[in-house]
Amino acid sequence: xxxxxxxxxxxxxxxxxxxxxxxxxxxxxxxxxxxxxxxxxxxxxxxxxxxxxxxxxxxxxxxxxxxxxxxxxxxxxxxxxxxxxxxxxxxxxxxxxxxxxxxxxxxxxxxxxxxxxxxxxxxxxxxxxxxxxxxxxxxxxxxxxxxxxxxxxxxxxxxxxxxxxxxxxxxxxxxxxxxxxxxxxxxxxxxxxxxxxxxxxxxxxxxxxxxxxxxxxxxxxxxxxxxxxxxxxxxxxxxxxxxxxxxxxxxxxxxxxxxxxxxxxxxxxxxxxxxxxxxxxxxxxxxxxxxxxxxxxxxxxxxxxxxxxxxxxxxxxxxxxxxxxxxxxxxxxxxxxxxxxxxxxxxxxxxxxxxxxxxxxxxxxxxxxxxxxxxxxxxxxxxxxxxxxxxxxxxxxxxxxxxxxxxxxx
Amino acid sequence: xxxxxxxxxxxxxxxxxxxxxxxxxxxxxxxxxxxxxxxxxxxxxxxxxxxxxxxxxxxxxxxxxxxxxxxxxxxxxxxxxxxxxxxxxxxxxxxxxxxxxxxxxxxxxxxxxxxxxxxxxxxxxxxxxxxxxxxxxxxxxxxxxxxxxxxxxxxxxxxxxxxxxxxxxxxxxxxxxxxxxxxxxxxxxxxxxxxxxxxxxxxxxxxxxxxxxxxxxxxxxxxxxxxxxxxxxxxxxxxxxxxxxxxxxxxxxx
Numbered sequence: 001x002x003x004x005x006x007x008x009x010x011x012x013x014x015x016x017x018x019x020x021x022x023x024x025x026x027x028x029x030x031x032x033x034x035x036x037x038x039x040x041x042x043x044x045x046x047x048x049x050x051x052x053x054x055x056x057x058x059x060x061x062x063x064x065x066x067x068x069x070x071x072x073x074x075x076x077x078x079x080x081x082x083x084x085x086x087x088x089x090x091x092x093x094x095x096x097x098x099x100x101x102x103x104x105x106x107x108x109x110x111x112x113x114x115x116x117x118x119x120x121x122x123x124x125x126x127x128x129x130x131x132x133x134x135x136x137x138x139x140x141x142x143x144x145x146x147x148x149x150x151x152x153x154x155x156x157x158x159x160x161x162x163x164x165x166x167x168x169x170x171x172x173x174x175x176x177x178x179x180x181x182x183x184x185x186x187x188x189x190x191x192x193x194x195x196x197x198x199x200x201x202x203x204x205x206x207x208x209x210x211x212x213x214x215x216x217x218x219x220x221x222x223x224x225x226x227x228x229x230x231x232x233x234x235x236x237x238x239x240x241x242x243x244x245x246x247x248x249x250x251x252x253x254x255x256x257x258x259x260x261x262x263x264x265x266x267x268x269x270x271x272x273x274x275x276x277x278x279x280x281x282x283x284x285x286x287x288x289x290x291x292x293x294x295x296x297x298x299x300x301x302x303x304x305x306x307x308x309x310x311x312x313x314x315x316x317x318x319x320x321x322x323x324x325x326x327x328x329x330x331x332x333x334x335x336x337x338x339x340x341x342x343x344x345x346x347x348x349x350x351x352x353x354x355x356x357x358x359x360x361x362x363x364x365x366x367x368x369x370x371x372x373x374x375x376x377x378x379x380x381x382x383x384x385x386x387x388x389x390x391x392x393x394x395x396x397x398x399x400x401x402x403x404x405x406x407x408x409x410x
Numbered sequence: 411x412x413x414x415x416x417x418x419x420x421x422x423x424x425x426x427x428x429x430x431x432x433x434x435x436x437x438x439x440x441x442x443x444x445x446x447x448x449x450x451x452x453x454x455x456x457x458x459x460x461x462x463x464x465x466x467x468x469x470x471x472x473x474x475x476x477x478x479x480x481x482x483x484x485x486x487x488x489x490x491x492x493x494x495x496x497x498x499x500x501x502x503x504x505x506x507x508x509x510x511x512x513x514x515x516x517x518x519x520x521x522x523x524x525x526x527x528x529x530x531x532x533x534x535x536x537x538x539x540x541x542x543x544x545x546x547x548x549x550x551x552x553x554x555x556x557x558x559x560x561x562x563x564x565x566x567x568x569x570x571x572x573x574x575x576x577x578x579x580x581x582x583x584x585x586x587x588x589x590x591x592x593x594x595x596x597x598x599x600x601x602x603x604x605x606x607x608x609x610x611x612x613x614x615x616x617x618x619x620x621x622x623x624x625x626x627x628x629x630x631x632x633x634x635x636x637x638x639x640x641x642x643x644x645x646x647x648x649x650x651x652x653x654x655x656x657x658x659x660x661x662x663x664x
Contacts, residue, residue, distance in 0.1 A: 356467065361504040364464050365514075365570065366492035366521035375517060379508025379553070386508070 050116035052106075054081070054127040057120035066119055069298040069330050071266055074237045076157070076183045076211045078121050085128055088156010089182045093135060096145040099172075102134045110134055110163050114189040114217040115245055118272075122215035122241065125159040125185035132161035135174075139167030139193060146173040153182025153210055160186040166196040168221070173199045173393065178235075181207040190218040192226050194248065199227040201393055203400065206235035208265075215241040220280070222248035229388060230286075231397065232259040232267050233404050239268040246277035249311075253282045256388060258381050258401070261327070262408055263292025270300040271316070275309040284316035287384045289377050290327035291408070301333040301347060310341035320351040321380050323373070323409075374409045378402065412442040412479055412495060412577035412610060414463075420473035421455075421462045429470065432458045434635035436474070440578060440610040447613045447621060447646065450632030451654040456614045457501065459632070460582040463612075464498035465491050478578065493522055495577030499567040499584050506554040511566065512536070514554045515573060522574050539572045543599050561592035568599040579603065580612045585620035597623030618650040633657040 049056055059080045060067040067079075077083035093101055104111060111132045117123040135147060149162070164174055170193060178184075192198045204212060212235055218226045232238050244253040253273065261267045273282045288297045301316040320329045333347040354376065362372035381401050385394050421433035432455045440446055450456045462469045463476060465488040476483040478494055486494060506514065515536060520526045527535070540547060543565045555563055564584055571579055581600065585593055597620060603609055604624070613626060621629075621643070629645040630637045631654070638657050639645065 355504075357504045358506050360464075360466055360488060361500070361506065362514075362518075363488035364492055364498050364500075365518035365574065366489055367517055368489050368521065369487070371517070371521070372489070375509055375514075376506060379506055381508065383508035383553070 048118060050118050051123055052112060052116055052126050054120065054123040057123050060120055066270075069296075070239055070268060071237065074211065074266065075121070075213065078124065078183060078185045078211065078213055081124065083157050083183055083185070085158050086156045087158060088154045089158035089160070089180075089184055090150075090152045090154060091133065091160065091162075092150045092152075093133065093147070095135060095147040096143055098138065098141050099143070099147060100136045100138070102136070103131045104134055106132060106161070108132065108134065110165060110189075110191060111161065112189070113163075114191060114219040115243060117187060117215060118243070119215070119241065121185045121213040121239075122187055125187050125214075126161065128159035128185070129161040129187075132163060134163040134165060136165040137167060137170040137172045140169045141167070142171040143173070146175050149174065149176045151176065151178045151182075151184070153178075153180035153184065153206065155181050157183040158185075160184065161189075162186065163189045163191065164198070164200070165191040166193050166198050168193040169195040171197040173390070174201070176200065176202045178202075178204045178206055178210075178212060181210050183211045184214070186212075186214040188214060188216045190216070190226060192218060192220050192224040192251075194221040195223050196221060197225045197227075199229070199390060199393065201229040201231065201397070202240075204230075204232040204235055204238050204240075205400075206238070208234065208236060210235040211237045213237075213239040215243065217243045217245070218253065220244060220246050220251035220253055223250035225252045225254075227254045227388070228256065229393065229397070230255070230257040230269065231400065232257070232269070233400075235265065235267070237266045237268075239266075239270070241270045241272070243272045243274065244282060245274045246280045249277055249279040251277065251280040253280075255282070255284045255286075256384060257286035257288075258384060258397075259286070259288040259297060260404055260408065261288065261290040261295040261297045263326075264294045266296045266298075268298035270298070270302075272302040273304070273314065273316075275303065275305040275312045275314065278309055279311035280309065281312070282314045282316075285384055285387065286317070287319045287321075287381060288329075289321040289323060289380060290329060291323040293326035295327045296330075297328075298330045299332070299349075301349075303335050303345070303347070305335075305337045305339060305342060305345060307338040310339055311343060312339075312345065313343035314345050316347045318349045319380075321377065322351065322353050323377070370409065374405045377409065378405055414438075414440040414483075414496075414578045414610060414612075415477045416463075416474070417476075418474040419459075419462070419471065419476060421458055422470050422472050423458075423468060424470075429472075431472070432469075432635055433462065436636055438630065438637060440612055442577065442610050443607045444628065445604060445611040445613060445624065445626045446628045446630060447615060447626040448630050448632050448637075449615055449618070449646065449649055451658055452616065454632045454658075455635040456632045457582055460498055460580045460612070460614050463491075463496060463580055464488065489521065492576075497571060497574055497576030497579045499564075499571055499579065499581045501583040501586060503555045503558075503563045503567055505556045507556055509554050510551055511554055512550040515550075515570065518570065519573055535573065539569055542572070542602065543569055544595055545569065560587040561589070564588060564592065564596050565599070568596050571603055572599060575603070575606075576609060578610045578612065580614065582614045583616060584613075585615055585617060593620060594623060600624055618646045621646045631657055
């Protein structure tokens with residue numbers, strides 16, 4: 001039997017629709033994690049340490065809320081200062097004309113602008129990187145080709161810092177691919193200018209021994225749109241921390257994620273949407289499949305709607321498909337709301353086993369069990385891919401999913 | 411000539427208090443070109459017969475044999491049965507999110523035929539079959555059974571019947587939940603397949619209504635896990651008039 005915190009077959013869901021003034025008293029509800037009393041102490045996230053300096057974070061013990069799901073001994077020293085950079089990770093950027101690329105020091109105003117590191121590894125990465133890479137799309141520039149960033153591990157240890165900046169009304173698609181073997185701690189910042197549209201596809205397709213921990217922080221400008229697609233297939237341990245903050249009203253963030261945890265893999269995605277600005281939207285949908293002994297997926301979805309963030313509209317969803325015994329899923333959605341003047345807020349999480357009735361239906365049409373299984377898992381992911389709304393990106397992703405399923409569900 | 415032979419079939423399901431026998435010795439022979447209606451009250455086991463023949467894992471065969479042209483059907487996996495020519499049109503077809511009808515149909519046809527159908531002729535074949543069932547072409551791009559109405563699900567089942575061309579078609583309450591128009595369209599689809607003369611049909615139904623459109627060669631009354639009376643099409647008229655009362659008395663189904 002799969003060992004899941006959100007027991008297999010279980011679902012949780014909550015939603016709050018608030019449109020009228022004075023509705024604050026109704027804020028308690030499933031998943032809000034609090035009672036109707038508005039004067040409760042704020043959640044730990046609000047007061048959590050954020051700092052550029054690794055010394056401000058104690059070495060985690062594994063008992064902290066932030067770290068309790070992560071097997072620290074497999075982090076290869078990223079969390080305790082023993083992992084020393086040796087430069088064995090190659091980063092290549094290929095960008096269409098009009099895009100500028102710079103290498104800058106940490107004193108550059110754009111470095112750290114989206115937000116400070118919020119955990120020990122992100123701070124370690126910030127303290128340890130030598131030069132940051134900044135890729136900028138000038139204002140009003142609409143790219144017809146994606147910017148491609150390849151991060152290839154050659155067996156080394158590295159700390160990285162990447163900034164992607166879009167000027168006002170610029171539009172771009174960025175594809176970041178992580179391959180090879182590495183121990184990598186990194187920060188990635190997305191500075192999305194007013195009215196700009198940024199889509200980022202980050203693929204973690206590491207070799208089976210790689211360890212990757214990174215904070216992705218997006219600062220979404222006025223009426224700007226940020227779309228993130230995180231695809232995690234390969235690596236021994238991948239721990240990503242996508243965060244969204246809003247710089248001005250009207251911003252929109254869509255965060256999609258797909259992961260497939262095979263035997264022994266630990267794939268962790270910890271999201272935080274900080275609704276600190278009025279009239280912004282966020283939509284999160286992450287789906288994962290697991291198979292094999294000791295495959296482990298962690299999904300944490302934190303959404304905070306601060307008192308000043310009136311008119312917020314947010315929804316987050318996590319689905320997990322457990323294909324075999326021996327897998328473990330921890331899925332924890334958290335929604336914290338400090339104002340009643342919002343459009344809507346909700347979340348849903350469900351973890352289920354492979355549906356035998358689907359298998360029977362497909363087999364009853366002559367499709368062999370293996371192929372039927374592949375079809376169902378592909379469908380599970382395709383349903384999410386269909387929502388992305390960018391046909392080119394969708395097609396590439398489905399190809400990647402097919403290749404992954406071909407390799408793992410043969 | 412395809413012949414499905416069911417001999418003294420006993421089937422159980424796991425229940426709270428241990429295995430419960432649902433089929434208690436079913437004997438039936440269905441030959442290519444024939445249409446047999448299996449009729450019976452709720453709970454008589456007629457759907458269990460349909461699902462057991464297709465190999466649903468919920469049902470355990472505890473005795474008897476099923477052969478298709480002498481081949482042991484019970485030894486085959488679900489997909490092997492389908493590839494051997496057994497088709498089950500389900501009463502409650504299952505949703506498969508993210509899998510489009512067109513992808514599903516092509517994958518199934520490839521499995522059944524042993525090779526991928528040539529794209530050009532395949533597209534035409536699907537289009538024509540859909541048109542015959544009065545299905546919107548946009549249907550092909552929807553996800554399998556997701557958000558389908560009851561009528562759409564049944565048309566989709568019959569579409570598969572037409573495309574996969576089985577040797578034995580088991581239609582489990584294909585008529586249930588259909589309005590008169592949909593029933594007529596679906597029945598016409600079944601009749602097109604029957605007229606080919608290649609298929610033996612096992613029509614499982616509670617009501618006689620569908621038999622106005624599909625004339626059976628044989629009617630079997632199913633009660634308490636076995637066939638209790640067999641006859642020609644006229645037996646259906648008797649059931650229409652008298653109901654199942656006479657068959658369930660004394661031997662009430664569980």
